[in-house]
Amino acid sequence: MKCSKCGGMAVINLHQHRLRLCEAHFLDWFTSMAQRAVEHYQMFTPDDRLLVAVSGGKDSLALWDVLLRLGYQAEGMYISLGIDEGIGYSATSRAMCHKFVVEHHPEAVLHVVDLAAEYGRGIPELARSEHRGRGKPCAVCGLVKRHIMNRVARDGGYAAIATGHNLDDEAAVLLQNTLHWQAGYLARQAPVLQEREGLARKVKPLVRCYERESAAYTLLRGIDYIYDECPFARGATTNFYKELLNDLELRSPGAKQQFYLHFLRARAAGQVRFEGPAPETIEGEDPSGLQSCTRCGQPTTAGSLCAFCRLWERR
Amino acid sequence: MKCSKCGGMAVINLHQHRLRLCEAHFLDWFTSMAQRAVEHYQMFTPDDRLLVAVSGGKDSLALWDVLLRLGYQAEGMYISLGIDEGIGYSATSRAMCHKFVVEHHPEAVLHVVDLAAEYGRGIPELARSEHRGRGKPCAVCGLVKRHIMNRVARDGGYAAIATGHNLDDEAAVLLQNTLHWQAGYLARQAPVLQEREGLARKVKPLVRCYERESAAYTLLRGIDYIYDECPFARGATTNFYKELLNDLELRSPGAKQQFYLHFLRARAAGQVRFEGPAPETIEGEDPSGLQSCTRCGQPTTAGSLCAFCRLWERR
Numbered sequence: 001m002k003c004s005k006c007g008g009m010a011v012i013n014l015h016q017h018r019l020r021l022c023e024a025h026f027l028d029w030f031t032s033m034a035q036r037a038v039e040h041y042q043m044f045t046p047d048d049r050l051l052v053a054v055s056g057g058k059d060s061l062a063l064w065d066v067l068l069r070l071g072y073q074a075e076g077m078y079i080s081l082g083i084d085e086g087i088g089y090s091a092t093s094r095a096m097c098h099k100f101v102v103e104h105h106p107e108a109v110l111h112v113v114d115l116a117a118e119y120g121r122g123i124p125e126l127a128r129s130e131h132r133g134r135g136k137p138c139a140v141c142g143l144v145k146r147h148i149m150n151r152v153a154r155d156g157g158y159a160a161i162a163t164g165h166n167l168d169d170e171a172a173v174l175l176q177n178t179l180h181w182q183a184g185y186l187a188r189q190a191p192v193l194q195e196r197e198g199l200a201r202k203v204k205p206l207v208r209c210y211e212r213e214s215a216a217y218t219l220l221r222g223i224d225y226i227y228d229e230c231p232f233a234r235g236a237t238t239n240f241y242k243e244l245l246n247d248l249e250l251r252s253p254g255a256k257q258q259f260y261l262h263f264l265r266a267r268a269a270g271q272v273r274f275e276g277p278a279p280e281t282i283e284g285e286d287p288s289g290l291q292s293c294t295r296c297g298q299p300t301t302a303g304s305l306c307a308f309c310r311l312w313e314r315r
Numbered sequence: 316m317k318c319s320k321c322g323g324m325a326v327i328n329l330h331q332h333r334l335r336l337c338e339a340h341f342l343d344w345f346t347s348m349a350q351r352a353v354e355h356y357q358m359f360t361p362d363d364r365l366l367v368a369v370s371g372g373k374d375s376l377a378l379w380d381v382l383l384r385l386g387y388q389a390e391g392m393y394i395s396l397g398i399d400e401g402i403g404y405s406a407t408s409r410a411m412c413h414k415f416v417v418e419h420h421p422e423a424v425l426h427v428v429d430l431a432a433e434y435g436r437g438i439p440e441l442a443r444s445e446h447r448g449r450g451k452p453c454a455v456c457g458l459v460k461r462h463i464m465n466r467v468a469r470d471g472g473y474a475a476i477a478t479g480h481n482l483d484d485e486a487a488v489l490l491q492n493t494l495h496w497q498a499g500y501l502a503r504q505a506p507v508l509q510e511r512e513g514l515a516r517k518v519k520p521l522v523r524c525y526e527r528e529s530a531a532y533t534l535l536r537g538i539d540y541i542y543d544e545c546p547f548a549r550g551a552t553t554n555f556y557k558e559l560l561n562d563l564e565l566r567s568p569g570a571k572q573q574f575y576l577h578f579l580r581a582r583a584a585g586q587v588r589f590e591g592p593a594p595e596t597i598e599g600e601d602p603s604g605l606q607s608c609t610r611c612g613q614p615t616t617a618g619s620l621c622a623f624c625r626l627w628e629r630r
Contacts, residue, residue, distance in 0.1 A: 240566055247559060262495060
């Protein structure tokens with residue numbers, strides 16, 4: 001298999017782009033895909049200070065690495081959630097973030113918030129006290145991460161929070177929302193969520209990259225990452241939709257990308273339009289009727305205390 | 316397994332409805348599902364004369380049977396396409412239609428159009444002379460069937476053409492159109508296509524029934540049907556989408572139904588809207604700019620001769 005650019009030995013076949021690339025050209029290509037997404041969706045400029053949400057996984061570390069290599073002012077932000085589950089999940093993922101800094105970008109800034117140390121309880125304990133988390137703590141965990149990321153981004157005056165969501169993630173969420181015709185979600189799923197009323201801007205520069213590409217990128221860059229997914233995420237519905245889309249991709253290479261990118265284009269062109277009640281979410285995802293939480297000051301639709309602050313009321 | 320209605324021995328478990336039904340209650344239920352679709356989508360009334368497109372397969376024979384049992388004026392219409400492919404496909408499917416009449420509804424009227432006898436060539440020969448059909452004759456076959464059905468329906472003054480499309484068929488087409496965000500198709504996919512400018516009204520009374528339900532219905536009613544699908548349809552993309560949806564259904568019973576019915580509801584409520592160029596189709600499916608074919612008089616967007624009449628020009 002020869003590199004489509006230089007004729008050297010290709011290490012990856014990007015079926016959907018009809019490209020076979022050698023190591024050097026793939027690393028360039030992946031980086032330029034991220035850069036093009038940043039420009040195309042007008043995510044940020046070199047003057048902006050960015051907060052990269054890093055989990056120790058391949059996508060977020062690949063993103064942070066790419067942004068630093070491209071010269072962006074990208075600081076890392078790791079939230080230690082206190083998840084052990086017999087595999088030391090949080091400890092390992094935190095160590096991966098530190099290792100990444102030491103080995104690849106010793107000058108980079110990594111912020112760490114330790115949930116148990118700062119707030120008194122980790123996700124597993126918190127979820128047990130909350131009926132929403134009784135089955136799986138994922139909803140509570142999402143709420144906590146969004147709240148803390150938003151707080152740190154606002155307090156630190158960052159222009160945006162950058163997350164490592166890749167095309168597989170976005171396509172799976174899109175498929176899930178489409179199969180249920182969730183007009184409210186379909187109206188707002190996007191590579192950029194604009195800042196509004198106390199909610200920091202959010203951007204997803206890897207939105208055009210396949211999961212296997214960010215895995216290949218970290219591998220070829222020698223970036224060590226945590227291979228296990230969060231033990232609580234096993235069997236998640238999103239993984240099922242990813243599998244469906246992978247079956248589709250196997251049959252027609254590029255289908256996954258086409259599904260997501262055509263959606264964005266058709267919506268931008270007004271060919272498909274969605275109007276619906278804003279998703280019932282937490283932490284003021286509802287764009288209408290935002291108030292400030294009387295305790296933390298973050299936006300909320302929930303009344304005087306935001307959902308995050310209410311979490312800590314229960315024991 | 317007990318019948319949810321009478322406690323007798325259930326023969327089928329309708330997971331998505333949380334219903335288990337005995338033979339008698341299932342046959343009633345299936346019939347009432349069709350009747351409710353007819354009423355809900357205002358398809359036709361007992362005063363209307365209907366032309367049922369029958370292929371000898373389970374869905375179209377189940378539909379015809381249900382309509383006759385409900386007392387509708389439903390005449391059958393079979394098009395013999397001249398497909399043999401070593402399994403006598405057309406001969407067998409035609410025999411099944413006649414057998415159905417003889418064994419179940421001896422008073423029913425079955426119209427037969429034999430393509431080779433009336434026009435000189437069957438589908439395989441026709442497809443070979445047409446670049447559109449070189450790979451698979453399915454596009455040519457669809458064109459031919461639509462044209463002939465429409466001619467017979469108009470000449471005979473029928474109120475509508477009824478087809479046996481089931482929920483699996485519709486959901487698969489919907490998934491295909493959605494994965495490509497085909498706004499033009501998504502705008503018009505519906506259980507009823509209204510009559511317009513020379514195009515007969517089309518209705519799909521089984522649109523709320525799963526494929527396995529129409530199979531169970533024909534089995535329990537003792538209706539013999541052709542088990543083989545058309546040999547040319549093997550490996551069709553639609554079958555792939557059906558498999559994807561079956562995987563989804565297995566994981567969450569009712570998902571297939573929800574996908575299709577929520578789509579219709581969300582579109583009717585204006586929560587999702589589609590606007591796009593009319594699908595590039597044949598036989599005047601494009602609602603704008605219809606003219607009459609100078610040879611057959613049927614509507615066309617293609618110029619003086621409609622696509623069907625042009626088919627026979629080439630040898």
